Amino acid sequence: MSTNLIGIEETKARALADQLNELLAHYQIFYMNVRGYHWNIKGDKFFELHTKFEELYTDLLLKVDEIAERILTLGYRPVHAYSEYVKLSQIPERTSVTDGRQCVQEILDGLSALIKLERNILEASTAASDEGTNSLMSDYITQQEKTAWMYSSFLGE
Numbered sequence: 001m002s003t004n005l006i007g008i009e010e011t012k013a014r015a016l017a018d019q020l021n022e023l024l025a026h027y028q029i030f031y032m033n034v035r036g037y038h039w040n041i042k043g044d045k046f047f048e049l050h051t052k053f054e055e056l057y058t059d060l061l062l063k064v065d066e067i068a069e070r071i072l073t074l075g076y077r078p079v080h081a082y083s084e085y086v087k088l089s090q091i092p093e094r095t096s097v098t099d100g101r102q103c104v105q106e107i108l109d110g111l112s113a114l115i116k117l118e119r120n121i122l123e124a125s126t127a128a129s130d131e132g133t134n135s136l137m138s139d140y141i142t143q144q145e146k147t148a149w150m151y152s153s154f155l156g157e
Contacts, residue, residue: 004075012128017076019121020133024067024078025088026117030110031060033094037103045100056107056147063140070133104151111148115141 002010038053068078079085086093091110097103118137125133 008128008130013074016124016133017071017074020067020071021079022088023117025085026091026114027060027064028085029089029091029093031057040098041100042098043100049100070136104154108148108151111144115144
């Protein structure tokens with residue numbers, strides 16, 4: 001059994017890198033969607049949502065970089081073509097969304113997709129004894145569960 005530079009079994013590292021590339025694609029599409037919501041939001045909650053969306057996309061951009069660097073740490077290359085992101089992501093591109101409630105619902109849908117994938121990666125990273133990926137996914141899940149609760153509360157759910 002061969003291991004990579006950081007001591008992760010090579011086949012498990014490859015599988016984790018593949019899952020992380022899928023997560024990276026989800027984040028990139030989600031990031032662009034939230035950026036579009038920020039730019040195009042209209043209505044009586046404009047100021048509140050415009051600010052919240054900026055906070056969210058700023059956080060997403062940091063996570064995009066962390067995920068790409070984790071893939072590199074595992075010894076693999078992060079995908080970096082938007083066409084690949086569209087193929088790999090289950091989060092659809094959103095265009096021309098201006099209604100605040102619709103934006104928030106689509107953010108909740110995106111967070112749900114991210115959390116689901118992160119839980120799968122957390123399971124795989126635990127099995128691979130990959131504490132670095134494990135810690136990253138655990139932190140993301142904790143943060144995003146709270147964010148989902150807050151956006152859900154905004155909708156009155």
